[in-house]
Amino acid sequence: xxxxxxxxxxxIKTRGQQxxxxxxxxxxxxxxxxxxxALGQGPQFIFQYYEEEERQRGNFPDRFSxxxxxNYSSELNVNALLLGDSALYLCASSLDVYNEQFFGPGxxxxxx
Amino acid sequence: DQQVKQNSPSLxxxxxxxxxxxxxxxxxxxDYFLWYKKYPAEGPTFLIxxxxxxxxxxxxxxxxxxxxxxxxxxxxxxxxxPGDSAVYFCAASRVxxxxxxxxxxxxxxxxxxxxxxx
Numbered sequence: 001x002x003x004x005x006x007x008x009x010x011x012i013k014t015r016g017q018q019x020x021x022x023x024x025x026x027x028x029x030x031x032x033x034x035x036x037x038a039l040g041q042g043p044q045f046i047f048q049y050y051e052e053e054e055r056q057r058g059n060f061p062d063r064f065s066x067x068x069x070x071n072y073s074s075e076l077n078v079n080a081l082l083l084g085d086s087a088l089y090l091c092a093s094s095l096d097v098y099n100e101q102f103f104g105p106g107x108x109x110x111x112x
Numbered sequence: 113d114q115q116v117k118q119n120s121p122s123l124x125x126x127x128x129x130x131x132x133x134x135x136x137x138x139x140x141x142x143d144y145f146l147w148y149k150k151y152p153a154e155g156p157t158f159l160i161x162x163x164x165x166x167x168x169x170x171x172x173x174x175x176x177x178x179x180x181x182x183x184x185x186x187x188x189x190x191x192x193x194p195g196d197s198a199v200y201f202c203a204a205s206r207v208x209x210x211x212x213x214x215x216x217x218x219x220x221x222x223x224x225x226x227x228x229x230x
Binding site for chain 1: 116118146148153154155156157158161201203213214215217218219220221222223
């Protein structure tokens with residue numbers, strides 16, 4: 001049983017560009033959450049998707065947007081990249097909000 | 113506003129001894145607490161959790177204690193092993209319902225780097 005997978009593993013972009021990160025949840029999971037982890041910090045909640053809709057959102061600007069597909073996989077899009085967007089982006093899946101979240105290995109984004 | 117705090121950035125322990133990792137929270141609405149372990153280049157891995165209605169949960173070498181009045185939880189690892197060396201994150205969750213929809217998210221602490229020496 002494959003766990004949570006994310007692609008790509010690493011990404012280098014320049015300021016002002018746009019980026020799309022992808023996540024496939026653990027089999028049987030219907031809820032996908034995205035987190036940003038800056039160096040030396042804990043993961044910070046970006047948003048959560050359930051039934052192809054954004055269910056809740058953390059304190060991130062509208063430059064951060066997402067999507068969930070019918071197969072529960074998800075994308076995170078970041079527009080107009082800033083240097084401060086450099087971080088590890090983690091995807092986590094769960095079976096609704098009542099259960100433990102399982103994390104993928106993350107995508108390391110570097111903005112130059 | 114850091115609602116979940118891990119005040120010790122690092123902890124060094126001898127193999128075979130007890131490791132105690134601490135976590136404090138400020139939001140009394142949190143009703144579920146979790147510990148995750150993270151190795152470099154990997155995502156956080158769920159370790160153990162505790163509901164706010166309990167004060168202790170045990171799983172093998174790992175025990176989590178919750179003191180609701182102090183808004184404090186701790187993770188005990190006994191005995192510690194070199195393979196336990198990793199970053200440990202405390203996380204808190206609150207699930208609520210509105211308009212027939214359930215909401216919940218994890219709020220993480222900053223993490224504690226545990227090093228277990230052979």
